[in-house]
Amino acid sequence: MQRKYYSLLLLLIPVFIFNACQNDEYSIPEAKTELQNDCILRSLGPNVVGLNIEFVYAMALGSNIGKINSAQVEATIAGASGTYLENRSFRTNSSGVDTPYTIGNPSSTTGTKTVVTFTKDTCAAALRYYYYIPEEARGKTVSFTFSAKASTGEEVSYEMGPYTIAKMDMKLSLVLSDNNLCYFSVADMIAYTAAEAATKADKIDLVYLYRSITGITFAHALASPANTEYLPGITLPSGVGNSTKFWKVYGLRDRHLANLQYGIYVDDIDFQELDLTSAPNYGINMKAESGAWVETSDGKYRAYIYVNSVNNTAKTMTVSIKRYQMK
Amino acid sequence: MKKYIIITTALLFSALVWTGCSDFPVDEDGLLITTRSQCYVSNFELLGPDYQTVRTKAAVIDTTAQTINVEVLYGTDLKNLRPQFNLITDAKIEPKVIGFVDFSDLTNPKKWTVISGNRKVNKTYTVYVTVQVKP
Numbered sequence: 001m002q003r004k005y006y007s008l009l010l011l012l013i014p015v016f017i018f019n020a021c022q023n024d025e026y027s028i029p030e031a032k033t034e035l036q037n038d039c040i041l042r043s044l045g046p047n048v049v050g051l052n053i054e055f056v057y058a059m060a061l062g063s064n065i066g067k068i069n070s071a072q073v074e075a076t077i078a079g080a081s082g083t084y085l086e087n088r089s090f091r092t093n094s095s096g097v098d099t100p101y102t103i104g105n106p107s108s109t110t111g112t113k114t115v116v117t118f119t120k121d122t123c124a125a126a127l128r129y130y131y132y133i134p135e136e137a138r139g140k141t142v143s144f145t146f147s148a149k150a151s152t153g154e155e156v157s158y159e160m161g162p163y164t165i166a167k168m169d170m171k172l173s174l175v176l177s178d179n180n181l182c183y184f185s186v187a188d189m190i191a192y193t194a195a196e197a198a199t200k201a202d203k204i205d206l207v208y209l210y211r212s213i214t215g216i217t218f219a220h221a222l223a224s225p226a227n228t229e230y231l232p233g234i235t236l237p238s239g240v241g242n243s244t245k246f247w248k249v250y251g252l253r254d255r256h257l258a259n260l261q262y263g264i265y266v267d268d269i270d271f272q273e274l275d276l277t278s279a280p281n282y283g284i285n286m287k288a289e290s291g292a293w294v295e296t297s298d299g300k301y302r303a304y305i306y307v308n309s310v311n312n313t314a315k316t317m318t319v320s321i322k323r324y325q326m327k
Numbered sequence: 328m329k330k331y332i333i334i335t336t337a338l339l340f341s342a343l344v345w346t347g348c349s350d351f352p353v354d355e356d357g358l359l360i361t362t363r364s365q366c367y368v369s370n371f372e373l374l375g376p377d378y379q380t381v382r383t384k385a386a387v388i389d390t391t392a393q394t395i396n397v398e399v400l401y402g403t404d405l406k407n408l409r410p411q412f413n414l415i416t417d418a419k420i421e422p423k424v425i426g427f428v429d430f431s432d433l434t435n436p437k438k439w440t441v442i443s444g445n446r447k448v449n450k451t452y453t454v455y456v457t458v459q460v461k462p
Contacts, residue, residue: 216459
């Protein structure tokens, strides 16, 4: 009986081997000749009003079949001024450099549609699309339909999105100066002089000052008007007295705020989940590339202030800010 | 000959099993309880909410008096500090430091107990914080 099983097993083994060694026939696949398209998103990070969302839209058809007539992008919300579709196709050369080839006229935008009409006999192109995020898209989602038409009458399209547009605002490179533009308003994202601050006392959230005090490290500071302990030598304009929560941070170098350096992004969710219950209302010895989470005294705004640079001689601090409205 | 090899292998295997199963007790935190009885803090750090040190100089640790004296920078927010203790090998500290510690009540300094590796020696350290004075 056992020998019977062995014989059966021996018979099965060659069958397996025979099957395993079977050659699969291979032939070089033929390129499709009909009009095709593809799209990728190039930009990273949160989509902030005023910045752009960048795509690359690629389209191609068989070289002897016909040529591409036009490419179009339609957004669900019309882009802000500056939105365009490249009229140059880029390819990366052997040195890693993007080399452009003009394929048509500069794009024209009407409402939500941006179109490039091809003037060169082109069967393949990769066009970049820059959608400048408009104010009306804040807090909404936006989607895109990329499409291309060929001389063969074919038409293809590619859907991208939806992409969420951040609610937060952003302002870059605000210069604060000691004893001059030192009254900072988170609500306005502007630094005021003492005279200006007196006219909008309720909007002044922080005071910038630079002090070189022997025996302690004070240097560049941002303090709430309510905390005069950290405002030596400053006489506040009448009515200025807000207490702003201020949480010092080091190493959070937001790419948007740090002039496209580093790879961290502060996004809406960071503000939503921020807990500044136990935060103080001042920060002294602020250094370049440090920052602070901030919450205004009325709780209306939360912000992240990033210190781009400080200048001890000029007694200035350059900051960039992302601000989120809570109420 | 074959018999001897088998016996020797069996004996070695038994020895390995015996060694492998020897009992190393662990405490309620899952940490090994060892034979070390030393019990002290070797270094102390105090970080602000931005994870930068707030010390003006190295903390003074007195292992006899069981005190740690540390001076912090003027303007330090004493309510949100992260103490870090370096302990002798196998020791642990209670209460555990989780998140920020409020040092603002300078009249009631915080205390931590260092427990030796054998969990038989306890030493309570008192951390005295002083703030750099503005001239």
